[in-house]
Amino acid sequence: MxxxxxxxxxxxxxxxxxxxxxxxxxxxxxxxxxxxxxxxxxxxxxxxxxxxxxxxxxxxxxxxxxxxxxxxxxxxxxxxxxxxxxxxxxxxxxxxxxxxxxxxxxxxxxxxxxxxxxxxxxxxxxxxxxxxxxxxxxxxxxxxxxxxxxxxxxxxxxxxxxxxxxxxxxxxxxxxxxxxxxxNASRLPFVIGYDGGTGDTGALVSGVRSLREEYDFAADTVRTVGDIVRVGERALAEGDIHKIGQLMDFNHGLLSALGVSSRSLDAMVWAARDADALGAKLTGAGGGGCIVALDESPSTATALSYTPGCEEAFRAELDRDGVRVEA
Ligand code: MEV
CATH class of the missing domain: 3.30.230.10 (Ribosomal Protein S5; domain 2)
Incomplete structure (x- = not known):
């Protein structure tokens, strides 16, 4: 075994x-x-x-x-x-x-x-x-x-x-x-909010694909996400956590424009921002599920836990270990 x-x-x-x-x-x-x-x-x-x-x-x-x-x-x-x-x-x-x-x-x-x-x-x-x-x-x-x-x-x-x-x-x-x-990625104080739901990855990816094929501005939006990543990588290397947060907010806005956010994900993102998180965005395919915020203090997790639609809020540290044998 x-x-x-x-x-x-x-x-x-x-x-x-x-x-x-x-x-x-x-x-x-x-x-x-x-x-x-x-x-x-x-x-x-x-x-x-x-x-x-x-x-x-x-x-x-x-x-x-x-x-x-x-x-x-x-x-x-x-x-x-x-x-x-x-x-x-x-x-x-x-x-x-x-x-x-x-x-x-x-x-x-x-x-x-x-x-x-x-x-x-x-x-x-x-x-x-x-x-x-x-x-x-x-x-x-x-x-x-x-x-x-x-x-x-x-x-x-x-x-x-x-x-x-x-x-x-x-x-x-x-x-x-x-x-x-x-x-040498800088420390990232992640806080996660989970709405208890799921998104259909295949349908969400197809939706973005259709938008991108139909509208040049949707294709531009996808490319702009790439620009955010390139700037974000530099912020990560410099340990500029405030800029990382700002770019996460920007990234969420573009994902929202591409139609993959949801009411509960947006509610959790705004609750995190109101609690003074450095930034917040949905994570993964979207449609439901989780948001990720950056905050050193406990205020974001507390605010999320009182947010209607948030089923669970928890802190998650970066795991430096990938796959490993346990026994
Ligand atoms: C899903 O976790 C992330 C997507 O970018 C799809 C993928 O990268 O395979 C939406």
Whole structure:
């Protein structure tokens, strides 16, 4: 039996635009998906999942049957299982044989909420299952294989950002196929607000794609997000946290213009700003889920916890560790 874990992430800047080749800066946070892989005597895959959302649910997937006792939408559960299926296909490709596994997932990353839950599960699953059969892959190879899984499950509309960040940890820069860690990123006092909901990543990415194809100004907006990222990277290197906050506000405004914010995300962003956060924006695909704010003091988390529509507010430190073996 082998246990591996991998972190979730927030986007400091650049989601959606990264799908069209602009740079993005995702940052790993100290919320992890933990996957246990146990090799089987047969070639079956069995997936056991508990607490994949903060509410918790359980899934058993084996012998072609999916039994979900859920308080999250069934398509999301099926997507979660689809990610694990894809991860194990990658492991079989590496092993060059049809190995069977029992996979158990535990996660404290809300599912489909913009914190990279699926990437963390896929990255941790590939690491645990390959180690279980005596193969050790580098984090960059795990990132690459996990990206292929996300790309397939998301119908060709995924960037490398989530999977690379989860595999490597820390703050990273992704621009097309060029992915690298950002050394010496300044301390980032993240506060996260979660509305308890989810966004449909595929539909949201398609919506931005259509706007971009229809209107030059939407294409310009996507390019401007890339400009924000380029300026933001310099602010990150200089440790200019005030400028980082200002650029996060700007980035949220553009994401909102591209139609991927929501009433509850906007309410949490404004609550954070009113509480004197240095900046706040949605993180991930949007539509619902999480915002990320920057604040050293406890005031933003407190203000968020009283904001109608905010189900949970918590501080999250940058996690310098990417995928790692736990046992
Ligand atoms: C989703 O977490 C982030 C998007 O940019 C899509 C992607 O990068 O794959 C919306």
């Amino acid at each position: 082998t246990v591996s874990s991998a972190p979730g992430k927030v986007y400091l800047f650049g989601e959606h635009a990264v799908v069209y080749g602009e740079p993005a800066v995702p940052c790993a946070i100290e919320r992890r998906a933990t996957v246990t892989a146990k090799a089987r005597d047969d070639d079956r895959l069995r997936v056991q999942t508990q607490d994949l959302t903060l509410d918790g649910f359980s899934v058993e997937y084996g012998d072609g049957v999916l039994n979900a006792d859920v308080d999250v939408p069934r398509p999301l559960v099926e997507a979660a299982v689809g990610y694990v299926d894809g991860a194990i296909d990658q492991v079989r490709d590496v092993a060059d044989e049809n190995v069977g596994f029992t996979i158990t997932i535990e996660s404290d990353i809300p599912l489909g909420a913009g914190l990279g839950s699926s990437a963390a599960v896929v990255v941790a699953a590939i690491d645990a299952a390959t180690r279980e059969i005596g193969i050790e892959l580098s984090p960059t190879e795990i990132a690459d294989r996990a990206y292929r899984v996300e790309y397939d499950v998301q119908d060709g509309q995924a960037s490398r950002a989530d999977t690379f960040c989860s595999a490597m940890g820390g703050a990273v820069r992704v621009e097309g196929d060029d992915c690298r860690p950002i050394e």
